[in-house]
Amino acid sequence: MEKTLRVACLGAGYFSQFHFDAWERIEEVELVGIADRNIDKARPSGHPAFINLEQMLEATSPDLLDIIVPPHTHLDTIRVALDHGVKAIICQKPFCASLAEARTAVSLAAKAGVPLIVHENFRFQPWYREMARSLAAGDIGDVHQLTFRLRTGDGQGPEAYLSRQPYFQKMERFLVHETAVHWIDTFRFLLGDIRAVYADLRKMNPVIAGEDAGYIIFDFDHGVRAIFDGNRHLDHAAENTRTTLGEAILEGTTGTITLSGNGALHLRPFGENATRTLQEPIAWRGFAGDCVFALQRHVVDGLLEGRPFENTAADYLRVIEIEEAIYRSASEGRKEGV
Structure with missing residues (x-):
């Protein structure tokens, strides 16, 4: 070509x-x-x-x-x-x-x-694209809650982050500014815009400048909530903790979708114990489900074929506004509207 x-x-x-x-x-x-x-x-x-x-x-x-x-x-x-x-x-x-x-x-x-x-490539990870498809198909009915537990396992001790991205240690805003912004954007992709936030942030490793653990609660329309539970000291069950960086559970009135650390998605219908697989884990090339390729392919298609872009900088301003509200909430100890 x-x-x-x-x-x-x-x-x-x-x-x-x-x-x-x-x-x-x-x-x-x-x-x-x-x-x-x-x-x-x-x-x-x-x-x-x-x-x-x-x-x-x-x-x-x-x-x-x-x-x-x-x-x-x-x-x-x-x-x-x-x-x-x-x-x-x-x-x-x-x-x-x-x-x-x-x-x-x-x-x-x-x-x-x-x-x-x-x-902002996390929304392009295959498990979140499949979650979006499943939501659109009505697989879990009315959504009540989405929870993501970040467990990267790379934040302990004086050598934390130095081998890969040493500037992490000096970031005065870290967990939210560098990491949780991925899920601000992904939660918006899956559930719509965010109306309010409440955050409890803390620093666990004394050698770094910024926060590295905390909880953030997101309010959406119709009473829907999402929780980001982040701790970079702890890990999760995965051969590579950087595949998904944690585990997720998406709950609705007729079913629950779970994301495991290997990128697999399973759906359990309400009232049942058995699950069916929505996505098998595979050996994805590149980073985290090959999401970098997926984003860049998306932009090329937009430029060459006139398709609309996701994550325009103009729309992404909303993510930064929500990030600022999270830090205000943590500082002031109250829920912040956004």
């Missing part, structure tokens, strides 16, 4: 490997460059390597820029990309360093007529 979309990536840290692999598997894409201030990190990919963004944009003239660097760099990066005529941008989460910066980025992209998508 002819390569019709030129893609360049900024950032060659730990998680970028999943982006590179996914782009290489999309037939319509040509990965034309990778930039990192440590160019030795970019070179092993085998693609043209650059030491800074401007150099890469001028040399490659990409259609799409994939931003895979920390939040404090996002706004300036988006400005530079727009100034160089990039036609579409994907930006990793957490999106920008603040809500004000995120709003500015959205405004700049809108004025330029450039699609700006947040790389």
